[in-house]
Amino acid sequence: MATTLARIARKSLTTSTAFSLKRHFGTEAVAAAIASTKSITPSADRVKWDYRGQRKIIPLGQWLPKIAVDAYVAPNVVLAGQVTVYDGASVWNGAVLRGDLNKITVGFCSNVQERCVLHAAWNSPTGLPAETSIERYVTIGAYSLLRSCTIEPECIIGQHSILMEGSLVETHSILEAGSVVPPGRRIPTGELWAGNPAKFVRTLTHEETLEIPKLAVAINDLSKTYFTEFLPYSTVYLEVEKLKNKLGINV
Amino acid sequence: MRVKSKILSTTLIISCVLVSRHRTLMNIFDKAPVVDKDAFVAPGASVIGDVLVGRGSSIWYGCVLRGDVNSISVGSGTNIQDNSLVHVAKSNLSGKVLPTIIGDNVTIGHSAVVHGCTVEDEAFVGMGATLLDGVVVEKHAMVAAGALVKQNTRIPTGEVWGGNPARFLRKLTDEEIAFIAQSATNYSNLAQVHAAENAKPFDEIEFEKVLRKKFANKDEEYDSMLGVVRELPPELILPSNVLPDEHKAK
Numbered sequence: 435m436a437t438t439l440a441r442i443a444r445k446s447l448t449t450s451t452a453f454s455l456k457r458h459f460g461t462e463a464v465a466a467a468i469a470s471t472k473s474i475t476p477s478a479d480r481v482k483w484d485y486r487g488q489r490k491i492i493p494l495g496q497w498l499p500k501i502a503v504d505a506y507v508a509p510n511v512v513l514a515g516q517v518t519v520y521d522g523a524s525v526w527n528g529a530v531l532r533g534d535l536n537k538i539t540v541g542f543c544s545n546v547q548e549r550c551v552l553h554a555a556w557n558s559p560t561g562l563p564a565e566t567s568i569e570r571y572v573t574i575g576a577y578s579l580l581r582s583c584t585i586e587p588e589c590i591i592g593q594h595s596i597l598m599e600g601s602l603v604e605t606h607s608i609l610e611a612g613s614v615v616p617p618g619r620r621i622p623t624g625e626l627w628a629g630n631p632a633k634f635v636r637t638l639t640h641e642e643t644l645e646i647p648k649l650a651v652a653i654n655d656l657s658k659t660y661f662t663e664f665l666p667y668s669t670v671y672l673e674v675e676k677l678k679n680k681l682g683i684n685v
Numbered sequence: 686m687r688v689k690s691k692i693l694s695t696t697l698i699i700s701c702v703l704v705s706r707h708r709t710l711m712n713i714f715d716k717a718p719v720v721d722k723d724a725f726v727a728p729g730a731s732v733i734g735d736v737l738v739g740r741g742s743s744i745w746y747g748c749v750l751r752g753d754v755n756s757i758s759v760g761s762g763t764n765i766q767d768n769s770l771v772h773v774a775k776s777n778l779s780g781k782v783l784p785t786i787i788g789d790n791v792t793i794g795h796s797a798v799v800h801g802c803t804v805e806d807e808a809f810v811g812m813g814a815t816l817l818d819g820v821v822v823e824k825h826a827m828v829a830a831g832a833l834v835k836q837n838t839r840i841p842t843g844e845v846w847g848g849n850p851a852r853f854l855r856k857l858t859d860e861e862i863a864f865i866a867q868s869a870t871n872y873s874n875l876a877q878v879h880a881a882e883n884a885k886p887f888d889e890i891e892f893e894k895v896l897r898k899k900f901a902n903k904d905e906e907y908d909s910m911l912g913v914v915r916e917l918p919p920e921l922i923l924p925s926n927v928l929p930d931e932h933k934a935k
Contacts, residue, residue, distance in 0.1 A: 487707050487728065488883075492879070492882050493882065494923060496917070496921045498897055528747060528768070530747050530795075532745075534879070551747075551767045551768050551812070577796065579812050594813075614813070630849050670704055670705070
């Protein structure tokens, strides 16, 4: 039943084209507003409201972001360009993974928490590849910014941290919240770094090192509950159909 | 919105509509955003209130430009990268309140917070930087990543300020100054690609999915062995000006 519904909806969408819907809901007298200062020429067609919202997966040319089947990617997230999210990984709300200049990979059982921005520069100052690669069991805390960095397996990146081009975080290391890692900085194995710019604090005990993958697994478990909340495909087209019927817009 | 709705009955009327109510350009009070037709505004971004965005500028994913209590004006060729916040103040401790003015060809990095500041042309605000009220970033100045620039600081031309609180770090070399302008251009071009992609209607998206599947395993060597030429369809080719020069670090 769902497939026939989908087929009908697709047919109706092709005939309607999204434009008619946008025009009904979107246009206001704003476009008529002055183009005086700095000669801004607003377009009358500028979409103010699109019921589709922001697309999650934005392919650019041939690059299509790939999400593993059991990875949880929140509906708020934007994956653009060359992004690969591997098994068991989770990307939480509001994150932006922009693989438009270079690759981004989120490894097995890693998590990129809320509102992170992962970007990759075209090339990096160190010899390391300029792609942003996050290996397995890495926890990237909320609101972090990662740019062309390599994060080796089993690390924790604290919240609101900034990792700049070419930085390398080696295995079993922890970056405290709010740390800023300058370009090309290497955080050695098994150490705790903090600060802006990031400085060495102490080495981690063996017990702490064992906790790191446990945190990643715990967040993976959490992401499973979120994962079960969502259907594989959006059902917004059903709502759109309802709206069209209610408001009498012809398809 | 993806919700596993347990009730799909038709007796549920439109009060429970689940379409996304997010409006990219939103009016508030009597103020409306005026955005140039060549500017890229990501669909998930929010441009609210009294905001002017000039031509060729780009507002990336997840940004919030809230011109609710005062005005924001963004020049041309400027890019405000992902997840940034540009807000204005209505009142602050010092008493005088300026609108936020961002000049032309400015790069504001990811997750920056720009609050009631003036950023002049061709300046560079690093990612994660927080610029508090009344800060003036002069032309060709750079705010390093993660910096916290206190209120009413003036960052002079050609200098790099960073740290928390922000202090003078070093002077910019001429190469770096030229690079700022270049990066703004690169971003402008990249924005056009994203703009085109985000504006695609449903049919085109589906068609390209099919095309991608078809050309996924294209191997030129194998094709040449067979004596066949398979060219990528134009929809799948990125414009060449998007990727910057090989030797310039972005």
